[in-house]
Amino acid sequence: MAHHLIHRRATTSRQSVEFENNGLIPMVRDFKMRFRRLHSICSRSLLNEPASHLRAELPRRKSPKLPSCKPPAKAEKVSSSDIVQWNRTITQHMRQGECDSALRLFNSMPAKSYVSWNAMISGYLLNGRLDIAQQLFDEMPQRDLVSWNIMLSGYIKSKNFGAAKMLFNQMLVKDVVSWNALLSGYAQNGYIADAKRIFDMMPVKNEISWNGLLATYVQNGRIEEARKLFESKDNWPLVSWNCLLGGYLKKHLLAEARVLFDRMPVKDQVSWNTIISCHAQNDNLEEARKLFDESPIRDVFTWTSMLSGYVQNGMVDEARRIFDEMPEKNEVSWNAMIAGYVQSKRMDLAREFFEAMPCKNVSSWNTMITGYAQNGDIVSARSLFHCMPCRDCISWAAIIAGYAQSGNSEEALRMFVEMKRDGGRINRSAFTCALSTCADTAAFELGKQIHGLLVKAGYHTGCYVGNALLAMYCKCGSIDEPYDVFEEIEEKDVVSWNTMIVGYARHGFGKQALQLFKSMKEAGFKPDDVTMVGVLSACGHTGLIDKGMEYFYSMGRDYGITANPKHYTCMIDLLGRAGRLNDAQNLMKDMPCEPDAATWGALLGASRIHGNTELGEKAAEMIFSLEPWNAGMYVLLSNLYAASGRWRDVSKMRLKMRDTGVRKMPGYSWVELQNQIHLFSVGDTMHPDSKRIYAFLEELELLMKQEGYVSATKLVLHDVDEEEKAHMLKYHSEKLAVAFAILNVPSGRPIRVMKNLRVCGDCHTAIKIISKIVGRLIIIRDNNRFHHFSGGVCTCGDYW
DNA sequence: ATAGGGTTAG
Numbered sequence: 001m002a003h004h005l006i007h008r009r010a011t012t013s014r015q016s017v018e019f020e021n022n023g024l025i026p027m028v029r030d031f032k033m034r035f036r037r038l039h040s041i042c043s044r045s046l047l048n049e050p051a052s053h054l055r056a057e058l059p060r061r062k063s064p065k066l067p068s069c070k071p072p073a074k075a076e077k078v079s080s081s082d083i084v085q086w087n088r089t090i091t092q093h094m095r096q097g098e099c100d101s102a103l104r105l106f107n108s109m110p111a112k113s114y115v116s117w118n119a120m121i122s123g124y125l126l127n128g129r130l131d132i133a134q135q136l137f138d139e140m141p142q143r144d145l146v147s148w149n150i151m152l153s154g155y156i157k158s159k160n161f162g163a164a165k166m167l168f169n170q171m172l173v174k175d176v177v178s179w180n181a182l183l184s185g186y187a188q189n190g191y192i193a194d195a196k197r198i199f200d201m202m203p204v205k206n207e208i209s210w211n212g213l214l215a216t217y218v219q220n221g222r223i224e225e226a227r228k229l230f231e232s233k234d235n236w237p238l239v240s241w242n243c244l245l246g247g248y249l250k251k252h253l254l255a256e257a258r259v260l261f262d263r264m265p266v267k268d269q270v271s272w273n274t275i276i277s278c279h280a281q282n283d284n285l286e287e288a289r290k291l292f293d294e295s296p297i298r299d300v301f302t303w304t305s306m307l308s309g310y311v312q313n314g315m316v317d318e319a320r321r322i323f324d325e326m327p328e329k330n331e332v333s334w335n336a337m338i339a340g341y342v343q344s345k346r347m348d349l350a351r352e353f354f355e356a357m358p359c360k361n362v363s364s365w366n367t368m369i370t371g372y373a374q375n376g377d378i379v380s381a382r383s384l385f386h387c388m389p390c391r392d393c394i395s396w397a398a399i400i401a402g403y404a405q406s407g408n409s410e411e412a413l414r415m416f417v418e419m420k421r422d423g424g425r426i427n428r429s430a431f432t433c434a435l436s437t438c439a440d441t442a443a444f445e446l447g448k449q450i451h452g453l454l455v456k457a458g459y460h461t462g463c464y465v466g467n468a469l470l471a472m473y474c475k476c477g478s479i480d481e482p483y484d485v486f487e488e489i490e491e492k493d494v495v496s497w498n499t500m501i502v503g504y505a506r507h508g509f510g511k512q513a514l515q516l517f518k519s520m521k522e523a524g525f526k527p528d529d530v531t532m533v534g535v536l537s538a539c540g541h542t543g544l545i546d547k548g549m550e551y552f553y554s555m556g557r558d559y560g561i562t563a564n565p566k567h568y569t570c571m572i573d574l575l576g577r578a579g580r581l582n583d584a585q586n587l588m589k590d591m592p593c594e595p596d597a598a599t600w601g602a603l604l605g606a607s608r609i610h611g612n613t614e615l616g617e618k619a620a621e622m623i624f625s626l627e628p629w630n631a632g633m634y635v636l637l638s639n640l641y642a643a644s645g646r647w648r649d650v651s652k653m654r655l656k657m658r659d660t661g662v663r664k665m666p667g668y669s670w671v672e673l674q675n676q677i678h679l680f681s682v683g684d685t686m687h688p689d690s691k692r693i694y695a696f697l698e699e700l701e702l703l704m705k706q707e708g709y710v711s712a713t714k715l716v717l718h719d720v721d722e723e724e725k726a727h728m729l730k731y732h733s734e735k736l737a738v739a740f741a742i743l744n745v746p747s748g749r750p751i752r753v754m755k756n757l758r759v760c761g762d763c764h765t766a767i768k769i770i771s772k773i774v775g776r777l778i779i780i781r782d783n784n785r786f787h788h789f790s791g792g793v794c795t796c797g798d799y800w
Numbered sequence: 801a802t803a804g805g806g807t808t809a810g
Contacts (some may be wrong), residue, residue: 087801118802149803156804180804211805218806242806249807270807277808301808308809332809339810363810370810394810 080113087115092408094123099132114144121147125154149177165458176204180212187216189458190490211240218247221491227256245274248482254282258737273301280309300326303331311340335367342371347380366394373402393419393427397504401433409441416450426457428465435468439475442754442781444672446587447472451485461490467499477752477779477786494528501534507786508795510542529561536570540577541797548574565591569599576606577799581615597626601633608640616640629658631664632758632783639761669755673744680737683730694741699730700739704769711762734763734780742774750777758782759800768792 086109093102106112106120117140124133135144137151137791148171155164166187171178179202186195195216202209210233217226230236230244241264248257261267261275272295279288292298292306303326310319319340326333334357341350354360354368365388372381385391385399396419403412416434419426432452438447451469454460460469466489473482486492486500497520504513517535520527527535532555538546539548552571555561568591575584583604587597600622607616620637623630634657641649657664670679678687687693701711734755759767759782771778780787788795 084801089801091801096802113801115802120801120802144802146803151803153803175803177804182804184804206804215805237805239806244806246807268807272807274807304808311809330809335809339807361810366810398810 014663021670046438058441065177074326078089083109083111083116083522084115087113087119089536090116090119091123094119099124099127099129114142114147116619118144118146118150121154122150126156128158130154130158130160133665145173145175145178149175149181152178153181156181161185161189176206176209179203180206180208183209183212184215187212187219190220190461192216192220192222207237207240211237211243214240215243218243218250221251223251223253224249238264238268238271242268242270242274245271245278249274249278249281254278254284260446269295269297269299269302269787272296273299273305277305277309280305281312283313285309285313287317300330300333303328304330304336305334308336308339311336311343314344316340316344316346331357331361331364333526334359335361335363338367338371342367343372345375345400347371347375347377362388362390362392362395366392366398369395369402373398373405376406378402378406378408378498393425396422397427397430397433400430400437404433404437404440409443412437413441413443413446420453426453428459428462431457431459431465432468435465435472439468439472441468442476442672444476444478444752445674447476460485461488463491463493463496466490467493467495470496470499470503474499474506475781476748477754477781479503479507479509479788480785492523492525494525494531497523497525498528498530501531501538505534505538505541506784508541508788508797510538510540510544513538514542514547527555527559527561529564529567532559532561532742533570534567536567536574540570540574541795543577543797545578545580547644563592565593565596565599568595568600572599572602572606576602576609577797579610581606581610581612585615595622597623600626601636603624604633604636604640605800608636608643610642612643613640620795628660629662631662634662635664636758667733667755667757668752669733671737671741671744671751671753673741678737678740680733680740682732684733684736687736689739689740689743692743693736694731695741696743697735700770700773703773704766706767707773709766711766732760732763734759735766738767738770738778738780741778742770742776747776750779753778753780755780755782759786759787762800764794764798766796 044238065736086105090102090105093099093105102120102123106116106777109116117136121133121136121140124130124136133151133154137147140147148167152164152167152171155161155167164182168174168178168182179198183195183198183202186192186198195213199205199209199213199216214226214229214236217223217229226244226247232242241260245257245260245264248260257275257278261271264271265425273594276288276291276295279285279291288306288309292302292432295302303322307319307322307326310316310322319337323329323333323337338350338353338357341347341353341483350368350371354364356365365384369381369384369388372378372384381399382400385395388395396415400412400415400419403409403415413434416430416437419430431450434450435447438444438450451460454465454469459465466485470482470485470489473479473485482500482503486496489496497516501513501516501520504510517527517531517538520531532551535551536548539545539551548571552563552567553564555567568587571587572584575581575587584603588599588603591599600619600729604623607613607619618636620633620640623633627633635655638650638653641647641653666681668679668681670677672678680687684690685694734753737753737755738751741753745751759780765786767778767780767787767789769792771789776790778787778789780789782800785796785800786799
């Protein structure tokens with residue numbers, strides 16, 4: 001386990017609140033801040049780079065020849081048209097990524113204007129050098145409004161929204177460009193309501209402002225609001241038409257997109273490309289092809305849209321034809337082709353194209369890594385990951401997912417920690433992956449720390465990440481925290497609701513699950529098959545037999561959901577719990593699909609609880625034929641025999657297991673304590689605290705006897721063979737883990753124990769009483785559900 | 801000559 005890897009607890013506090021005062025900050029403060037910043041930048045640059053970029057002189061590296069413009073070397077007076085010419089050249093150089101030669105020009109200018117400085121700043125920002133841009137901005141003798149606006153958008157583009165807001169507030173004069181930039185900052189950071197507020201506050205609006213609000217809605221998936229805004233006004237410029245069209249594309253609203261496209265008064269190449277990919281991505285390749293042929297111009301985007309349309313529809317050979325036909329290819333086209341081969345599991349061809357690709361970028365590497373990982377070749381994925389020239393957050397996410405999916409959770413989490421240490425930005429997908437790995441391995445402590453990082457990154461309100469976070473808490477045995485997470489998800493989808501409902505159900509909180517189901521419908525969501533599994537099992541847990549039946553029989557009519565084996569399993573469970581074994585059997589006979597092992601398992605469980613050995617045997621036979629390797633079922637049947645005193649059959653089962661070569665998976669229970677996993681097996685004496693644990697258990701037994709508890713093992717010992725007897729005399733792993741946790745988890749905090757198998761019945765009874773004696777909440781996760789023991793009762797209602 | 805809005809791949 002990798003839990004010891006992060007020792008420091010992540011802070012969950014939000015970043016400090018930023019001030020906002022509409023730019024009415026006194027001059028003095030502005031200068032003081034500026035001075036302090038300037039000072040710190042200067043001393044920093046003395047340590048790192050001797051600011052050669054700024055203090056003029058020529059940078060060390062050789063730069064290409066300068067364009068024709070000759071600087072007037074000896075001129076004493078510089079005409080303004082000369083300065084304009086210089087400025088223009090600086091911009092040209094910057095656009096070609098030639099920062100050094102631009103700087104050389106700048107340094108050799110006999111006279112500079114605002115524009116010269118601004119062009120330099122803007123150029124550095126264009127080339128990703130926020131640090132130098134900032135330094136120049138601070139050093140320039142005077143700034144005009146454009147300087148401020150350049151810096152403002154620079155901060156926003158480099159994801160420094162906090163700095164952007166500060167800068168905006170420091171601006172004494174603002175124009176519509178400044179406001180528009182701020183608006184787009186709010187939009188890009190997902191602050192929809194704030195963006196609207198800014199829009200309403202703007203003293204002057206132009207068409208870019210209107211488009212900014214429209215883009216806010218589109219970028220954040222609020223397509224309905226975007227549509228409403230768009231229809232509220234006429235005369236939108238072409239970009240806005242394209243913007244809404246792009247929104248429809250993202251939401252796969254093909255019909256809406258088509259209507260809008262046909263309504264467009266003017267269409268440019270972007271509009272054609274968008275509508276083509278709209279059709280291509282929505283299984284309408286014929287129409288896409290027609291539009292492709294109709295399109296007045298076909299640029300790389302047009303061709304690539306078509307290509308990726310074929311790829312997305314699994315038509316990799318057609319994609320290849322397009323690829324070969326394309327007059328011009330860029331890295332996106334190559335990557336799409338590689339992705340096509342990856343998807344069709346032709347990794348050798350993907351590799352061939354990858355090797356042949358002249359312009360590999362990070363995405364090409366990422367596609368290959370993801371491909372290898374998804375095709376189960378973690379070794380190749382890993383080797384590409386290690387030799388790629390530069391990694392981004394997607395590369396990390398891909399390798400983390402690869403490890404997680406190949407069952408190597410430990411390595412997956414280790415990579416996450418390493419990625420964090422690497423210092424780069426962690427994207428949503430890496431978070432989601434790491435969280436679901438935590439969920440699978442019940443790495444609660446790490447999961448909570450990741451939650452802290454999520455809040456800092458501002459991702460916790462997002463739907464995908466939020467759902468993963470929610471699932472992590474549910475699967476790690478918590479039920480209050482997930483609800484908080486659930487509430488914080490800003491745009492809940494069906495999965496969010498389902499995760500929460502199923503979470504409640506698995507924890508035995510049937511009432512809450514059904515309440516949430518009600519809210520879900522009120523919120524306008526249409527339940528799907530997963531929702532109904534949650535609802536039906538919640539009904540089972542709460543003993544609402546009739547209600548459950550009603551939901552089961554009406555879900556087709558109300559929501560168009562056909563019952564699958566999972567729904568039937570819930571119903572068998574529900575009827576079984578109520579002792580209605582005949583009804584359960586009849587229901588199974590009525591199933592339109594063949595019952596699977598889980599469904600028979602539910603029947604076996606019901607038979608066991610109600611002591612119906614005959615039915616249990618029948619169910620077990622079915623399970624053995626369907627899943628001969630399912631050791632759990634042999635054990636279950638064996639327990640059923642034991643409960644009815646059929647000891648000979650118990651040993652027969654043992655023989656049968658031996659003959660079929662099925663090995664009972666050894667039972668383990670574990671407790672996570674301060675980033676360490678404490679693992680226990682039956683009768684375990686390996687733990688350093690072993691003596692204390694056993695002494696405590698004996699002490700507990702005395703108290704439990706006073707509560708009327710009689711150990712089931714003591715009752716049946718005389719009929720068990722020697723081996724079994726020795727086994728039963730020992731404490732089961734869950735008891736050891738619970739005792740250890742009571743001794744070590746600070747009082748007031750819940751005790752969480754994980755077990756890889758079903759909780760033993762005797763232990764279940766014992767732990768109920770223990771929860772009462774010690775006055776603690778004990779939560780046990782077994783292989784398929786949660787038990788919350790408190791005050792002598794368990795949320796499973798003694799049926800699991 | 802410098803600042804604000806839209807489309808394609810992973």
